[in-house]
Amino acid sequence: QLQVVESGGGLVQPGGSLTLSCTASGFTLDDYIIGWFRQAPGKEREGVACISTSGSSTNYEDSVKGRFTISRDNTKNTVHLHIWTLSIEDTGVYYCAAGTGMVTRRRCQADFAYWGQGTQVTVSS
Secondary structure, three states, X not given: OOEEEEEOOEEEOOOOOEEEEEEEEXXXXXXXXXXEEEEOOOOOOEEEEEEOOOOOOEEEOHHHOOOEEEEEEHHHOEEEEEEOOOOHHHXXXXXXXXXXXXXXXXXXXXXXXXXXXXXXEEEOO
């Protein structure tokens, strides 16, 4: 069974940091573009970051640039999303997805076929 699994969510105080991880079972992530998405309460899911198969290209949604960093370690079949200076607006369920397509600094264009169940991030004092 092909599965993507997120981990690392939790309760964090405003201004804090967090690292989310994405792994896979049944397949290797290095064949796929990986995207991180989030869904805040009452809002639609939005893409926040993408990384190419090699890790050489990354793309970020404007509102998270400078605070989010996506990275991958293909030897460990893992992709990370590092988040700094968390604010209440970052609260939501964060999803990892694997797909095919293209990633450049300006654009993440991919068909994401495999999705995880999500990990909850709550920013609160």
